[in-house]
Amino acid sequence: MEASQTAVNGAASATASQLLVDRSHRETIGQQFVENPRMTCRNVDVYYGDKRAINNVTLDIGSNEVIAMIGPSGCGKSTFLRCLNRMNDYIDICRVEGEIRLDGQNIYSGEVDVVPLRAMIGMVFQKPNPFPKSIYDNIAYGPKIHGLVATKSETDEVVETSLKKAGLWEEVKDRLDQPGTGLSGGQQQRLCIARTIAVNPEVILMDEPCSALDPIATSVIEDLIDELREQYTIAIVTHSMQQASRVSQRTAYFHLGDLIEVGTTDQIFTRPGHQLTEDYITGRFG
């Protein structure tokens, strides 16, 4: 409720100074492109069977930035996020059209193998999903299957640095052999983040990483995201507008499969350019 309060304040000052784009306008407005992008998406359409879930999305994701994707439920933001590392491949009826490039390489082209792709683009899911194995094995699994570590000492080192980066080392260093599923929700989610960064990816996708967590665990993870930005590019889907405004530099607003507006987080929350964006951030729906 505090959320809509701040959002309303921000929007109120914005509406006075600027004319909003009409609700019926479905072309993306704002700054879709950045200099030196890490990922570029061009005219991406996603279909579930005959139903089109994502409609002509064009968006750049810059290096070392946190881009937040917001929008009401069912707007396609999670679907779009999962396209970025081809997690939709295993849904039989799902079909992706258009172009998504990572460092210039089209990830949907025939030559690209999903295994190395997912090593480059890691993912953290909505519900913490550690493997039912020990904390150590949870972290070590990724580096092991990709052959990043050869010896026990190398593995130990990766486990330690990953847990340190995820801010979990101090809490679990004495019980690495205990099951990861025995940790608290927030710790589990940080374990999942540590598991993702153990593979040393370039981009980390986060699908509502804090939706199952309490405010304290959420704030720990948000601080973590801020630190991780120095090394990684992060795309995060969130339902919480405060979270988007706290952690991200750019924000993309999705509505019913359309990318409505992209801009710096500051601009989206203070001076939205589109009537739908304004409706959403002021709490009129969503």
Place this chain on the structure above:
Amino acid sequence: MSDSTINAPASLAAMPSKRTIDVVNAGLAKRYRAEKRFRIYGVTAIILSLCFLTLLFVDIISKGYTAFWQTKVRIDVHLDPEVLQGENLQTADYPGLVKKSIRNLFPDVQGRKDRRLLNGIVSSGAAFQIRDLVTANPDRIGSTVQLWVPADDDVDMLMKGHMPRDVPEDERRLNDKQLAWIDQLQREGRLQKTFNRILFTVGDSREPELAGIMGAVMGSVYTLLITLVLSFPIGVATAVYLEEFAPKNPWTDLVEVNINNLAAVPSIVFGLLGLAVFLNFFGLPRSAPLVGGLVLTLMTLPTIIIASRAALKAVPPSVREAALGIGASKTQMVTHHVLPLALPGMLTGTIIGMAQALGETAPLLMIGMVAFIVDIPGGFTDPSTVLPVQIYLWADSPERAFVEKTSAAIMVLLAFLMTMNALAVFLRKRFERRW
């Protein structure tokens, strides 16, 4: 019931003055009654099934427990060196030795007919027992040995109280003379009931007192080994492929439908298939555990496949996503994460299938495992029978003494089954992972 639930909101709307809590309270007693009724149904069902189970066990055990004891007669056998000469130790006249020892116990019995009756008190297995003793210790030839040999099954039945003494002589299998001899033996302490080792160490026999289930047990063990070794890997591999890798198209749908159909095919049809394919086409040996195992594999596979697929389906998608999300290939995802989690369920399905296979009779009749086989099978191609078929054969035998043997064999089969199930529970507990 449904009427009242539908009417409740309507009456609520009609009478806005009535508070929800009053309506709820009014219906509460009825709700609790329904709940209580439902619980009573459940408890009744459980008690009823427990009663039947107890009845079954009491019946089998009361009929069969006596089979674990056997009446033995002590005889003094003189290992006559004249009868037991060097080379022909295997074929010497051992029955003659037995007859002589019995005659020595009752010197006053005369006449051919009476002597034959007298000889009938001791089982024909006594001769084999002496033969085995002599072949093992040839140095004892010439001495007199005291031996406990199995009594005839009629004597055994009398001793166990399965044969009434107070009926007219011609309705009894033992006449008054024989009863007198038996009483005399008992007075002299020459009759004793001991643990029936024969039952657990030898194969089938026409003589109830010499019949054992070891042949059938080994036959079952070999058959089930073949079944397990073939059906578990094939079943799991099929389930994994269909569930995790196969594309969803009409072909895989057809395969799936047919697997479900196969699970419902009567087992005797699999027996006919085995007869036509394994025996007649491939020329595999008749009555062999190998063929029995192959037939039971066909029968068990659908059960294992269906249970394994259910176990794979039950693995939460979050585990798959987690593995794929850090770049595991599909095979790595399945072998490292999905299979270990699905294994307990797969094992349960396998054990259910194996228990079915253990109790199966009909298909094995078709491939000749119903033959009368005395030897204990030593391998997968030796002719043999299995426990349920042995039960069927014994239940079909006219001798009174086979009644208790049948029940004893059923007890052994049940013990086998319970051991398998206990093993399954143990394995499941070991492989189960806590979330």
